[in-house]
Amino acid sequence: MRIHRAFAVVAAAAITVAGCATAVDPITRNAPLKLALTEPVDALRRQSDDGNRQAQYALSFLMQTGLRGVEKDALGAEALRARAGETRTTSTAVYVPGVNGNPGTTMLVPVSSPGVSDAEARRLDVCGMTLLLGEPALGAALCGSPEAYIDLLPGGATLRAEMMRQAMDGIVRIDPASVVDCDSTTELWGDAAFRMATGDHAAAAAAADRIIALCGDDQTSWHARVMRAQIHLDAGEADAALAVMGPVPRPAPAPIGAFASQVAMAAEAMREDWVGYRRERDALLAASLAALRAEPQTQLVETFPVDGGSVTLFARPGEVFNGLEGLMTGILVPADERAAPRGFWLTRRENFLNGKAAWFLDEYRCDGRSSLAHFDARPSDAEVRDHVVRRMSGALLPITTVVEGGPAPASACRWPVQVAPGLGDDPAVIAREGQLAEVRASSTPLP
Known part of the structure; x- marks a missing residue:
């Protein structure tokens, strides 16, 4: 009878411990990804070397994406993930009350922690991609809740800005005046599209105006006309937007x-x-x-x-x-x-x-x-x-x-x-x- 009761108490305690380990709110569950977005890289490396499995996942995420100054290293990221997903077993002391006047005793209950498992790492990866792509609706589902996505959003926005700066590195600006005929506007259009995507609407407008001036109503000008109309709309110039769209x-x-x-x-x-x-x-x-x-x-x-x-x-x-x-x-x-x-x-x-x-x-x-x-x-x-x-x-x-x-x-x-x-x-x-x-x-x- 005593053995059965003691076993029941220990089993209940083990279930309680396991429940505490799995019933984690989404914000806490996303902590390894938040480390990747916000923790200084040097600190991540030290924590990873010390065996911190959340830091190991975080560093592997940066190795996969090549962000925050971390060099891309697919093999290194995979090795870190293997370490982050190692199952570790620790013992938790559980007090078992005595029965029939006998003193209680303390038993050690083994508790296993899988670290950042492969499945959890894949979930965090996809959550991170929704942040980098700026997809809030999908991110709310994949990151666990709208609040969990919002908690990660500042770090994600910083990384998106970094990605944009990286994309702009080495881009050679094309002077619209240097393009002298419609047949030579392909590179100028590419430059205009890039400037528009990065928010430099003044430069995009100058390039679009040059293409329109060189190509007239020809189909080669249509893309530039749509872009120029959009810029007019952003400035509240509806009549100008419709006028430039005329030939399209x-x-x-x-x-x-x-x-x-x-x-x-x-x-x-x-x-x-x-x-x-x-x-x-x-x-x-x-x-x-x-x-x-x-x-x-x-x-x-x-x-x-x-x-x-x-x-x-x-x-x-x-x-x-x-x-x-x-x-x-x-x-x-x-x-x-x-x-x-x-x-x-x-x-x-x-x-x-x-x-x-x-x-x-x-x-x-x-x-x-x-x-x-x-x-x-x-x-x-x-x-x-x-x-x-x-x-x-x-x-x-x-x-x-x-x-x-x-x-x-x-x-x-x-x-x-x-x-x-x-x-x-x-x-x-x-x-x-x-x-x-x-x-x-x-x-x-x-x-």
Whole structure:
């Protein structure tokens, strides 16, 4: 009887200790990654040499990415991870009360700690990538919670700034005046695009103006015109934005695609010309729907009414982003002349957590993205439709939402492809057209 009671007490104590080791809040769980983002590298090296397994993971993360002045070393990172994941066993003293007047005793309970396991290291890696890419909605899911992502955000923002500085090192500035004809504007356009991406809008505007001056209304000027219109929008110059966009067809051919229409829509909205806005919007959505209906690999599922318009749902397999498989897309055609386009996407991510796949239903707008639901198995078409209907009625609140803003360069539409897929800027279209071009080239007989 005493033995059984003593065993029960020890077992309960061991379960309690194990529970304390595993039931860790997301912010504490992300501590190894936070060390990688914030701890001085010299201190990380010392702690790693002393056997601190969190520091070993942190240093391996920097070795993998080559950030914070740490040289890239894939083999060294792998060796550190092996050490960080070593299981160590320690003993915890547990007091066992005496029974029947006998004195109590202290027993040593072995407690195993896996350190930063391989699975946990992979989770931290993916969480870190969402920080480096600036993907809050996905980061909230992968890092454990919105609060956990926010806790890591300052360190992630610092590393993104470092990555941008590294990208700018060695870039030779091109003087727009040194380019004298339209056929020589390729490098100037590359410089303009880089300046725009890094927030140097004045230099981007100077390069775009030079391309427009040299190329006139020719298609070579269209990219520069869209960029120049965006810069006008950032300055609140809607009329100038529409004027410079004049020669650009909407929607535009690849690789501009839907974004040309989105810039014009933003300008019309800034002018509060809602008739012009609706004309641009409806033309864009009609082109997107027609393109999706014409795609050989895409199948129309159904069109159904929702509050504020109708949604057309397509089965459309293919890669949306790296590692994210697209399965379905739904296009909202709004009834309200001022309403913005929306896109709904069902996607699948392999090896999401613990080696298991997960399915996500997301809503995209030009100014933001929301995760509406995630599933352990692929939802049916009816389930997708039900979620979309409830979202449009206001009955379904998103799990996470990210709204465009902050220090990133302004944009008429952050996700033009997601709200109007199937057009010239859609990676799936560009890849398919590239493959067709290769087939045509390979089948052309030599002279």
